[in-house]
Amino acid sequence: MGAMTQFVPVWSNVPVHSRRLANAALALVAVGVAGLAGAFLAASVHWIHGFGGLLVLGVWAFAYNLARTLPPVREFDATEAHFAFALACFVALAALGFVLAFDLSTPVLPVAGVARPQVVGAHATLAVFGAILATVFGALYQLATMFTQTEIAGRERHLARVEYAYPAGVLALATGRLFAVRPLAAAGALAMAAGALAFAVLLGKKLYEGRVERTPMLSRYAVVAVALAAWSPLAAREWVADPLGRDALFGPTAGGHLLFVGVVGFVVMGSLYHVVPFIVWVHRYSDRLGFEQVPMIDDLYDDRLAAVDGALLTFGAVTLILGQTGVAPGQATIAGGVALAGGFVAFAANLVGVVYRHGRVLPERFHGRPENAD
């Protein structure tokens, strides 16, 4: 939500519709999530409704605010179209979540003629593939072309068109799961997987074509392309057999790490390798450019540590997945997990180091200069 609040105004080049509403949405969501988690821990159904309601209001306020920030529908580019789709998913999944919470105390689902697992399936589908992955795709449409200094042209437009099967597939899969319509869910799953594969090819092609210096960001995006290309056919195979199954909610059982670490995790980490140094650079060095020697953005972090954490994370994820699928012996799972944890620590240390060494965190606290105000 925070990333979208930043990206949408930047990429559409408009101010956010209402900053007050953005702050109010954050307050509602923060109180709602914290309260909801507390209510679940306390097993208190009464409070689940109350805080769940706040959470729904917060998510809806967030979606409304950003929908008003986006340009009119007919001017959408690929990024904005994906963001709009993700926002619609946010609205729907919050409503489904509230119905689920309500059903805990007052069984409303039997009246509507749907079983609880069906609603859970639709809710989870919209959350992971609609809200999260569609946002990731939308952002990558911009980031992957911007940072490789390439553009989508010629026959690649067809790939981008095939990729539009992805949101349509998510919609069909979620609807099929909600009403337990097997053919619809299977068709949606196939379309979704095809769209995801097309996107993986597109991303890989851009990264291959780009004649720019390799950065930690781009090498992590390359892992994303490979992981996505591996995940989509596996998920398609699993879903054609059983699109409604609880075990196959997010695709193949062992594919969970492929999706959540290989795709989502590496996108987030790759992007943070640019975002954190960039923000620090803008605050600290952008005003001095031309007056004195300033480091480049990519000089702020430690290249060797970045290489180490990338290698640890990639090795860890691959080993863990091979161990889980039974290709490698069981100890591989543990070794992979340890390597992953080590990689996370190295990654966090590198970025915290950027803020510590270049961010002037302490002097700012002492001087209280208002240079961070936007």
Added chain:
Amino acid sequence: MSAVPAGLATDQQPPMTVPLRYFLAGFAFLLAGGAVGLAHVLGAAPGFARSRTSTCCSRAGSVSPSWAR
């Protein structure tokens, strides 16, 4: 080179304060979630975070608040 951001306009900065608040809230939830996950591994998590073999859910069904009916 892509490493140098072109066309820096200092009068119009990207919104950073509001997203930063979101990120900080997200970090707090990440920590809290990690703590609950740890409690779950140790078997100390209360309420619905406990495994579903307990009786929490059937009992919960009977304590619906009056305004929910």
